[in-house]
Amino acid sequence: MGKKIIMAVTGALLVGFLLAHMAGNLKIFFGSAAFDSYAHWLREIGEPVLPFGGYLWVQRVVLLAAIAGHLWAATALTVAARRARPVRYAHRPPVQGSYAARTMRWGGVIIALFVVYHVLDLTTRDLNPVAEDGSAYAAVAQDFAPGRWYVTAFYTLAVITLGFHLRHGIWSALQTLGLKSSRPAALAVSLLVCAGFLAVPYAATFGVI
């Protein structure tokens, strides 16, 4: 039971981050000055108590702890599930479980790999055409430029995988925490997250920004 609560609480933290991250991304539609100054402001949060960029490091540490807890609980539950059924069924079709519920584990692995790529792409810029700091707008716009359509395609795949993960995950987390849980609300949040995150790469690919 403890593992499931860790799963739910860390998942809720990560969903909270996703929503804030998505809202921040959408600032790109207000132009390059607005987006770059937003990116700069993120680094000023907490000044002068925290150094420049200090808040982001606090957030990164919390997120890493949440991801570590989420992965640990998922692994422990998967191991427990394997142990609980030592002899597999010879004939076993999926009965009803939604596609989202059945792909939580592998979907989670895909999302984790995507996050690694995403950090190398748009945080450290190792895989991004724009290397210099303070040019977040340019980094996004050129990352998803029409010529790099395959980057957009890969992000699309990852975001849709995330959407499926959230569709079951949000509902399941609320259920685990014994809170009022609704499948339509979980679906609505997943669709919102998909739309919010995909709007930016598609806008760049099709030259809107």
Added chain:
Amino acid sequence: MKLNLRIWRQASPGERGKMVGYTLHDVSPDMSFLEMLDVLNEQLTVQGEEPVAFDHDCREGICGMCSLVINGVPHGPQKATTTCQLHMRHFKDGQVIDIEPWRARAFPVVKDLVVDRSAFDRVIAAGGFISAPTGSAPDAHAMPVPKADADNAFEAATCIGCGACVAACPNGSGMLFTAAKITHLGLLPQGQPERDSRVLDMLHAHDEAGFGGCTNTGECTSVCPKGIPLTTIAQLNRDYRRAGRRSK
């Protein structure tokens, strides 16, 4: 009708089992699934072979003894139906039917299709009871129960403890069974004194028995012959949180 059966045969708990094929002719579509197995066993007995061992008792869909994973689905393809109430008219002539026992570490195979479900008894013994004086019937209006609570408790109380939820669960979890008992007893006034210790003790016994954790996939409720809803698991989680808060 003619059927091609593939049945899990395992002589004893320690032995390695395997799927064995049998062909059965002249099956009536009006037979129940268990009657079809009775016919197979008569045929095997005449041939001098060991009949297939399977659990059954009331054959009325209320005792929770019958089991069988039929073509990968506990209690077969009909919704909210036990194996004993499943009829052969739901199968096609010449169909291949795979029959396996419940598969879970907590439910070891005793022989062929018979599994030991005493893990459920241990979960019940840990807290699936109320402490109340027995003997004379209480006064009818002495203990009012809100209609909604009575309905939800009754719905959960229809659980017959067959174990199909465990058999269907990708995690081998017995959470739907445990949650049905928690909901059934915890919503009624008589269940209040042990409400907190019940959820903690039953979950402890559940995990000790070797069941896996629930990930809310919903496979359990879709195969449950009594249609116990997933909301019982939400109720269990609420009670668990409440018990944790109050034990501090």
